[in-house]
Amino acid sequence: MNFKPTLWRLVFLVIICLGIYSAYVRYAHGLGAVSNMSDQFPWGIWIGFDVLCGVMLAAGGFIVTGAVHLLNIERLHSVVRPTVLTAFLGYCLVIVGLFFDLGRPWFIWHQIFYRNPHSVMFEVGFCVMFYTTVLFFEFLPNVLERFHLHKPLRWVKGVMAGLVVAGILLSTLHQSSLGALYLIMPSKLHPFWYTPALPFFFFGSAVAVGLAMTIFESSLSSRAFGRQLELPVLIELGGVLLVVLWVNALLRVEDFFHRDQLANIVKPSYEAYFLWLELALAFVIPITLLSFKKIRRSPNGLYLASVICLLGFVTNRLNVSVTGFETWVGHHYVPKWTEFMITLAIIATGFALFGLAVKYLPIFPEVQAGNEVEKPVEVIASNVIPAPVLVENAGD
Amino acid sequence: MSKALLYDATMCIGCKQCEVACAQQNKLPYSDEIAAESVQSEHKYTVVLTKQEKFMRRLCMHCEHPACASVCPVGAFHKTAEGPVVYDVWKCIGCRYCMVACAFAQPKYEWQSLNPRVRKCIMCPDRVKAGQQTACAEICPTGATKFGERDDLVKEAQTRIQQNPSNYVPHIYGLTEVGGTNVLLLSSVPFETFGYPKSEKLGETPLPEYTGRVMSKIPDFIPLWSLVLGGVYWITHRREDVAAAEAGEKKFEHKDGAR
Numbered sequence: 204m205n206f207k208p209t210l211w212r213l214v215f216l217v218i219i220c221l222g223i224y225s226a227y228v229r230y231a232h233g234l235g236a237v238s239n240m241s242d243q244f245p246w247g248i249w250i251g252f253d254v255l256c257g258v259m260l261a262a263g264g265f266i267v268t269g270a271v272h273l274l275n276i277e278r279l280h281s282v283v284r285p286t287v288l289t290a291f292l293g294y295c296l297v298i299v300g301l302f303f304d305l306g307r308p309w310f311i312w313h314q315i316f317y318r319n320p321h322s323v324m325f326e327v328g329f330c331v332m333f334y335t336t337v338l339f340f341e342f343l344p345n346v347l348e349r350f351h352l353h354k355p356l357r358w359v360k361g362v363m364a365g366l367v368v369a370g371i372l373l374s375t376l377h378q379s380s381l382g383a384l385y386l387i388m389p390s391k392l393h394p395f396w397y398t399p400a401l402p403f404f405f406f407g408s409a410v411a412v413g414l415a416m417t418i419f420e421s422s423l424s425s426r427a428f429g430r431q432l433e434l435p436v437l438i439e440l441g442g443v444l445l446v447v448l449w450v451n452a453l454l455r456v457e458d459f460f461h462r463d464q465l466a467n468i469v470k471p472s473y474e475a476y477f478l479w480l481e482l483a484l485a486f487v488i489p490i491t492l493l494s495f496k497k498i499r500r501s502p503n504g505l506y507l508a509s510v511i512c513l514l515g516f517v518t519n520r521l522n523v524s525v526t527g528f529e530t531w532v533g534h535h536y537v538p539k540w541t542e543f544m545i546t547l548a549i550i551a552t553g554f555a556l557f558g559l560a561v562k563y564l565p566i567f568p569e570v571q572a573g574n575e576v577e578k579p580v581e582v583i584a585s586n587v588i589p590a591p592v593l594v595e596n597a598g599d
Numbered sequence: 600m601s602k603a604l605l606y607d608a609t610m611c612i613g614c615k616q617c618e619v620a621c622a623q624q625n626k627l628p629y630s631d632e633i634a635a636e637s638v639q640s641e642h643k644y645t646v647v648l649t650k651q652e653k654f655m656r657r658l659c660m661h662c663e664h665p666a667c668a669s670v671c672p673v674g675a676f677h678k679t680a681e682g683p684v685v686y687d688v689w690k691c692i693g694c695r696y697c698m699v700a701c702a703f704a705q706p707k708y709e710w711q712s713l714n715p716r717v718r719k720c721i722m723c724p725d726r727v728k729a730g731q732q733t734a735c736a737e738i739c740p741t742g743a744t745k746f747g748e749r750d751d752l753v754k755e756a757q758t759r760i761q762q763n764p765s766n767y768v769p770h771i772y773g774l775t776e777v778g779g780t781n782v783l784l785l786s787s788v789p790f791e792t793f794g795y796p797k798s799e800k801l802g803e804t805p806l807p808e809y810t811g812r813v814m815s816k817i818p819d820f821i822p823l824w825s826l827v828l829g830g831v832y833w834i835t836h837r838r839e840d841v842a843a844a845e846a847g848e849k850k851f852e853h854k855d856g857a858r
Contacts, residue, residue, distance in 0.1 A: 235710030242707045245698035275835035306693020306715040317690045319674035368828045386809045390800045
């Protein structure tokens with residue numbers, strides 16, 4: 204194994220080193236030393252991004268498994284494995300993130316022993332716990348196939364339908380409940396984002412992001428591993444994404460109208476700027492892009508639309524968790540650099556693990572079959588490398 | 600009936616004896632520097648604020664329906680029958696949802712600690728249970744902080760406003776805010792002056808109800824949604840099953856015929 208020091212590998216190494224330093228500060232000097240969280244801002248980006256966005260970005264798992272196993276749409280089969288892998292890694296990393304954010308993470312098991320059924324957090328915690336287990340079993344066939352363990356493979360495939368149903372049920376519950384976390388703060392969260400419909404919007408955005416993320420990771424991995432892009436599948440997903448975005452957008456507008464906020468959101472204000480950014484990235488730009496058949500049918504157009512859409516919904520969650528509280532608190536929260544580093548290190552770990560899994564497990568059968576697979580860090584590297592010739596897949 | 604505190608800002612002389620007593624009672628550090636701090640923190644459960652020669656105490660409101668107790672995933676907070684909202688440090692996992700959820704921003708955190716606890720006024724639960732007053736009420740030289748039955752204190756507050764309407768904002772803060780609290784406040788200046796959230800913004804609905812409306816639907820939602828999902832699966836796979844069964848039958852018939 205010859206290790207070539209490329210720019211992106213260097214970036215990866217720097218991020219991991221700074222992440223390890225930040226983790227040291229977190230555990231040696233406490234939350235106050237590592238973050239800019241305070242009594243006024245008890246939740247920072249570790250909740251706003253790592254948890255709220257992490258869970259949202261992993262939503263592809265239940266969307267795609269549901270489409271393939273439940274709706275029996277066989278032609279989407281080729282994206283199931285990478286999506287399940289992303290979801291499984293995503294949830295594992297959310298849990299890793301909690302070990303930095305929780306003040307007393309060594310007592311995380313109290314969740315199981317001292318239950319408070321009235322707490323949304325309790326419900327989210329249990330759903331995430333169970334769903335990560337479900338994802339583990341949905342992911343397991345990759346490992347079992349790799350080691351030719353046919354008997355347990357048959358067992359897992361035998362209960363796959365049950366797993367998928369459980370996965371969708373658990374996802375519906377906790378994706379929406381992440382929004383329900385904020386229902387108890389009507390006086391604190393800014394009216395642009397506080398609405399009784401928060402759970403519905405969090406679920407709706409999870410569906411959109413699940414689709415966008417599937418397009419994103421499929422495009423990215425085809426560039427990284429030089430494999431064929433399943434373009435017809437992605438075009439179809441892009442079409443569904445367009446519809447889902449329209450539904451989300453119309454419901455948002457309806458909600459603003461219903462709560463008499465339409466006049467306020469067009470008036471310039473600190474919150475309005477962030478809201479405009481969010482609405483532009485999540486709805487206006489991707490909907491416009493995807494509406495053009497030419498863009499929707501091109502690999503780069505789809506890729507661009509899905510990335511912008513992802514950024515839009517990430518902005519939305521950060522608005523709900525950070526921007527929406529700044530007026531109430533009376534000052535701004537800007538994460539400390541060590542806070543950013545832990546988040547970045549978690550993301551980098553995710554990319555690296557994805558690359559490793561693709562290298563050693565039959566995630567993309569055609570990649571694994573070929574002996575020349577790029578090294579894990581290359582996944583990140585490929586971000587900037589112009590896409591190789593994208594061959595249209597005849598569809599399998 | 601539950602116990603409560605009535606703090607009448609017009610009677611307060613700003614001596615900060617309540618701060619001292621609170622620190623002693625809860626074994627918190629207290630010094631001239633801490634006395635000069637005008638914010639609540641993990642080492643200052645209550646604070647006497649001064650603005651334009653007016654005083655105002657801030658402390659946990661001990662809501663009748665506390666948001667902190669409702670949101671805590673491990674039930675580290677609970678409302679006692681006597682009135683205090685208390686905290687069980689052993690259960691706490693440090694998620695800080697209580698801090699985010701509290702409309703009065705009362706729970707504070709030991710940000711510098713490696714095993715941090717949530718800190719807030721717990722209304723001297725041991726003293727209250729033993730039939731004593733809270734430390735702050737006991738030491739108050741002017742009776743500005745008064746301890747007693749909530750109902751009695753509400754009546755007394757109403758009487759004070761009636762007898763001296765020019766002296767007071769005509770409102771008992773905590774009577775109906777977020778469904779009522781066990782700390783009641785009287786003041787000659789608007790409560791917002793000292794950072795209390797506006798009453799109309801808080802509303803009279805107990806905060807846990809906002810989540811309760813959603814959470815109460817979950818027990819019905821789970822079986823219903825499972826049934827729908829299972830149904831969808833059954834329908835979409837029915838065709839395959841039928842086709843497979845038909846193929847099987849044909850094979851069987853064929854074998855039969857051959858025999």
